[in-house]
Amino acid sequence: RYQSLAYSHILEIHKQHLSPVRTAYFQKPLLLHQGHMEWLFDSDGNRYLDFFSGIVTVSVGHCHPKVNAVAQEQMERLWHTSSIFFHPQMHEYAEKLSALLPEPLKVIFLVNSGSEANDLAMVMARAYSKKTDIISFRGAYHGCSPYTLGLSNVGSFKMELPSGMGCHSTMCPDVFRGPWGGSYCRDSPVQTIRKCSCVPDCCQAKEQYIEQFKDTLNTCVAKSIAGFFAEPIQGVNGVVQYPKGFLKEVFELVRERGGVCIADEVQTGFGRLGSHFWGFQTQDVMPDIVTMAKGIGNGFPMAAVVTTSEIAKSLANCLLHFNTFGGSPLACAIGSAVLEVIKEENMQENSQEVGTYMLLKFANLRDEFDIIGDVRGKGLMVGIEMVQDKRSRRPLPLKEVNQIHEDCKDMGLIMGRGGPFSQTFRIMPPMCVTKPEVDFAVEVFRSVLIQHMERRAK
Numbered sequence: 001r002y003q004s005l006a007y008s009h010i011l012e013i014h015k016q017h018l019s020p021v022r023t024a025y026f027q028k029p030l031l032l033h034q035g036h037m038e039w040l041f042d043s044d045g046n047r048y049l050d051f052f053s054g055i056v057t058v059s060v061g062h063c064h065p066k067v068n069a070v071a072q073e074q075m076e077r078l079w080h081t082s083s084i085f086f087h088p089q090m091h092e093y094a095e096k097l098s099a100l101l102p103e104p105l106k107v108i109f110l111v112n113s114g115s116e117a118n119d120l121a122m123v124m125a126r127a128y129s130k131k132t133d134i135i136s137f138r139g140a141y142h143g144c145s146p147y148t149l150g151l152s153n154v155g156s157f158k159m160e161l162p163s164g165m166g167c168h169s170t171m172c173p174d175v176f177r178g179p180w181g182g183s184y185c186r187d188s189p190v191q192t193i194r195k196c197s198c199v200p201d202c203c204q205a206k207e208q209y210i211e212q213f214k215d216t217l218n219t220c221v222a223k224s225i226a227g228f229f230a231e232p233i234q235g236v237n238g239v240v241q242y243p244k245g246f247l248k249e250v251f252e253l254v255r256e257r258g259g260v261c262i263a264d265e266v267q268t269g270f271g272r273l274g275s276h277f278w279g280f281q282t283q284d285v286m287p288d289i290v291t292m293a294k295g296i297g298n299g300f301p302m303a304a305v306v307t308t309s310e311i312a313k314s315l316a317n318c319l320l321h322f323n324t325f326g327g328s329p330l331a332c333a334i335g336s337a338v339l340e341v342i343k344e345e346n347m348q349e350n351s352q353e354v355g356t357y358m359l360l361k362f363a364n365l366r367d368e369f370d371i372i373g374d375v376r377g378k379g380l381m382v383g384i385e386m387v388q389d390k391r392s393r394r395p396l397p398l399k400e401v402n403q404i405h406e407d408c409k410d411m412g413l414i415m416g417r418g419g420p421f422s423q424t425f426r427i428m429p430p431m432c433v434t435k436p437e438v439d440f441a442v443e444v445f446r447s448v449l450i451q452h453m454e455r456r457a458k
């Protein structure tokens, strides 16, 4: 057991010296001391199966031995230079990362966080297109900087300050919760319980969303735009999958209006979706700019923007573009080790196999419990949407979702939350997770739901 400050002392320090905005999960937030691969350990020595990976960040496992060894070795040699110098780690990393992206996405800008990456992508889109307007989905989260706050259309993150000049939100084609139904058009091995009764043909839902996208385009200056941002599957909004082919059609519309298409791979990249290394490949689209963070460094702060040489050149007209920490030797050594581990340990294949297994197991629970409205996702990115009952699809009240979340944690399972009512459990374990661990998680969730239904019946 690791000795540290007493919990009460930690709480006091938190209250006095840390952000008053509460982001911590659980009534009594966990005080974590140690991590190993897909496991976390608290100050009392209790262990938890981490099915949220520090918000989809720990891609190859907490303190992965190879990543740790590379980081330690690099720390002994050289931490930091700033991009005014060359160092081999940066060049090796750029070569490795670019090899994983299709032509013409070959120019890499290294930064430190997802928000910074999306900020830079916004700048690039505007500099290249010489236009201002940018569109993103409602419910999307692309960052919390003043610039990206305009893209992030999650009400709870908005502040009373002018942000989002030139940013437009458009309806998210959410086939479970959206007004036009159409659950069957998702590319998924599991299907939702029933089609929405108001939509005789699910493809009509896609057409409705396309029409409203065109409508949004028409509200932009001169009906043209600089760019369109989308996550291949929405994370914070509760693992929302779009109708098949939707992004492809939308990308065409964006390009017709002079804009570039930006794929935010902060949650979906690096093999998490299993069948493909990048989320955009699962949608059969080719973005002009790709942003990535979180899993790129397995928890070490690093991020990247990858684009074409033509778009990259548009930044050259500002003469200097600089980032002190982006692409440090330490970050690049870690980034390279992460890419090697994903390959050597077949983590993408594991995401596909264990992820599909997990999706099907949770889908069985959906058939068993009326309060699970939907189970969706791809690879190791799964969402479980909790409802009052399947018929109404009204979100399960927050108090009940909180209780289920808390009870799972007490039994050793940590899950994430998402969705406009925080009604969706987000399941995104490190990519080294195994089938027996999935079985454990499913059993914990099931027994918590049984208890919950008993409490509800009283």
Ligand code: PMP
Binding pocket: 055, 112, 113, 114, 115, 116, 118, 141, 142, 143, 144, 231, 235, 236, 264, 265, 266, 267, 293, 294
């Ligand atoms: N894009 C997506 C899809 C994200 O999920 C996040 C973080 N949750 C960000 C961007 C912003 O990343 P960061 O917190 O590193 O700034």
